[in-house]
Amino acid sequence: MIEVVDLHKRYQSGRRMVTALEGISFAVQTGESYIIAGKSGSGKTTLLNCVGGLEKPDQGLIRCDGTDIHRLSRRALARFQRERVGFVFQSGNLLSYLTVRENLAFPLALNGISGLQRKKRIEALLESIELPRLGSAFPSELSGGETQRVAFARAIAHNPAILLADEPTASLDSITGRRLIGLMVSLSRQQQCTLVAASHDPEVIRMADHRFQLKDGRKEI
């Protein structure tokens, strides 16, 4: 279960302070999907970054299964991220010098999965994202949709408890985007994975179990 309580975050942008999040609270049960909707600049990425431990909030707390993740040491937070979180970034953020197969191997290796088990898991992931023939391709050789599918496969490779997706369909056409989000929802349900995604695509928003709207860092029902 993810529990976000009274989250505040401000940051410096040039000479002015920008309020990115203001008093955000919500809770997601294990295995549920939750979409944070909102326009560009509404604070969706900052909120996801805070939930994933990539950014520290100024105030408030984020509990994952009872643990306040921002009270963890740097190493413990990194361990939490490698074991329990999968992150799908807006632009995929695949490791550019690794092939698709090596990108998928990365979180598995980090979690100590090696040898035949790793190989089998990678092949299964390639099958599940319908890209079995692109294992040896480099990210620069993939289309936008393929990149996001690989990014998603990498995020769920190590069976994380939490899957965070930051506008995964933003750079995709509507059909490819819907296909990807459908895949994400079904696979995360299959793996009993809590999905928190940011999107402003109404089709995507409709697919989630729960949703809320962010506007200028504030939660709107």
Added chain:
Amino acid sequence: MKPSFLIQMALLYVLRSWRSTVVIGVMVVSAVAALVFLASLAMGTNDAMIRNSIGLFSGHIAGEDLPEKFPHGRLQIDGVKQVLLRRLFPVRLRQGDRVETLVLFAVSPSEEQEATALWKKTVAGRYLRPNEAAVYLSEPTANSLQAGVGDPVGVYLSPGDPAAELTVCGLYRTGLSNLDYGIGFVPQTTLPLSGATLSAAVFLEDGVDPQTVLETYRRLPDPPRFRTWQEFMPDLHQLIELNFVSMGIVMVLVFGVVSLGISCAFVIFILKNVREHGIMKAMGVFPAESALLILTEVVLLTLAASAVGTGAGALAAAGFARAGIDLTSLTSHNQYFAVSGVIYPRLTFFSLWLPPLLAIVSGALAAVWPSIFVIRQRAADILRSL
């Protein structure tokens, strides 16, 4: 992260960023190769100075005041190329009304010609022949006596003794004051044994440490006084030590300057990859693992480039070691190059390991700042800034 996986990731980055790898590799290879060659050249220069200085007359080890019945065969041990026995006579030489006091060395002309190069410094006449009643003098001594080749000179061993008459067979000039003033040479059988002291000049095989041989000599029963060339030529010893120190400083300075360039290239090489490190951090790579990954990338690249550079430098040194580098025009008036100005670069453990070590250390130092940068930055900040 398992070390094998970490090395695999570092290796993939180095290999797949091949353009940067080639550029940095060429920098490291050329710097290391140049330094390996320079270091071998410095060793070759030192060798040439030693070879010239000891090869002219003195040998690597000098045995002084040897007892008349000293079993000199015992000096011929492993590592010793040749032992030359010489008798020293303090004498007065007279030519007309001119008198010079000097020490005459009674030598075996054939053995001396085999082991030393003094005879090559003949400027008039010729070197000694066995059993002839002749004397081989330095040009300054002959000038003082106003004697020339073929002139007779009287030799007085002690006051009141009758003079032995010897003919000047040749004149030499070395440019070294200890050889050009106060000494002369005669064949061993020319003068009576009485009153002479026996000395030995020990010539060693290439690469044999005089100290090791000296230790063995000192274990002989009733050992006479032995000195290595470092003791009887302290000026040369100091010069060689100075050469080592200055070469070390030059290497560090040269590599300091070169490594600045290499370090900058490394910083760019690593920071080019900072996005990847941000992604890895977001995936839960520990800060220490990030630093280790950066360090491994740099060390792998530097190791490979250093190995190639060391090979290239060693190959160049080996090539010149066969042919030699003739610097006679630059050394002809230098007393430490009295015989030959040809330098043969020599590779040593020092010249082989110091340049690659400097390259690896400077590369590792270049990795420090980017590592700290990656460790301190939050993944979100890195990803947002790109």
